[in-house]
Amino acid sequence: MRTFSNPSSSPPSATPPRTASSSVIDSRRSKHRLPNVPEGLFQCVTCEQWKPKEDFNVHNGSKTGRRSKCKVCRNTYKREWAAKRAEDRIPKTKACKECGETKPAQEFHRSRTSKDGLVSKCHGCSSAYYRKNYSGWSNDEVVEAFKAQDGKCAICETEMELDGPKSKKPRADHCHETGRKRALLCNHCNLALGHMKDDPTRLRKAAEFLEGFQA
Template identity: 35%
Template sequence: MPDGLQAYCRECSAEYYRQRQEAKGKKVRERVSVPPGHKRCPQCSEVRPHSEWERNKTSSDGWASYCRECRAARNRASYLKRRYGLTEAERDAMVAAQRGLCVICLKAPAVHVDHCHETGRVRGVLCFNCNSAIGKLGDDPDAVRRAAAYLEGTPWKPTLVAPGVCRLPS
């Protein structure tokens, strides 16, 4: 209106909006009363105290859109999809196919997705130590073989065959 006021009160205007949206066939969530110092998470639908939320200066109320637990779950799922093209269900199926264990050491639980750095293809799910060992060896099968030969005690140093010609152990 010209005087800066609305024709209807906030509650009546909200009810009218709700009726219009439902007439269009859209789902409108019910308004939930939230006590002061709390916020409702749209994903888990729980009302939680502000201590269970991250701060966000850009939002209207100064708090994140989702509670810490839901936000962490969404970030994990988003990272898997963005980085490896996997859903959490696909990753869990891979872990189940490996019986929950790392396929290299067969001791630790498999929690880290391993992939080829050249092609980006996902190879499997490994424990942290095995995944980082492969990465530190540069995804080089020859380096892994030399490391295995070293651990088994076989000669690992190159032998001089002729001047300027060395033979690497096989």
């Protein structure tokens, strides 16, 4: 779970203020309480499903000792909360690191890893960067692939940063014979493939070689 530090707002674990809706939930809960509920089942206040107590996180402050939302609903809630927080912290305008011009936020791609939620270079400048560093990949293709891979290297799953330092930026991998795009890789994995001549047999033998020296 990624968390954003912002002292001015409460973290997702904080108890929401008691409002009229919590009494609505209470009455709904009792109405839905079935006569033959097996021992040890709890009803989630969000999805209203009855689930075993392992499906609820431990919460010492509550009557049942468990969270009122099931783990699935709680994760959804946290994700939505984080997404909303990410939107809130985006400034209206930003100065591009490359051209120095102050431009509206729409001129910058979103970034999950940067402090203000935006990449450092404007569309125009980052397009130029991508053209130089991701031959065969368009700017949008890189961003798409990054999202699809959840920001992780397709081989070792190291977290990469679209807008991070050079060493953390994803490398756009392509087949040198056909030119076909493959996936985004971390710097190390991309270099390793190159050094091993993109040869699966060689890579497999290298793995066997290493394993041969393990206890």
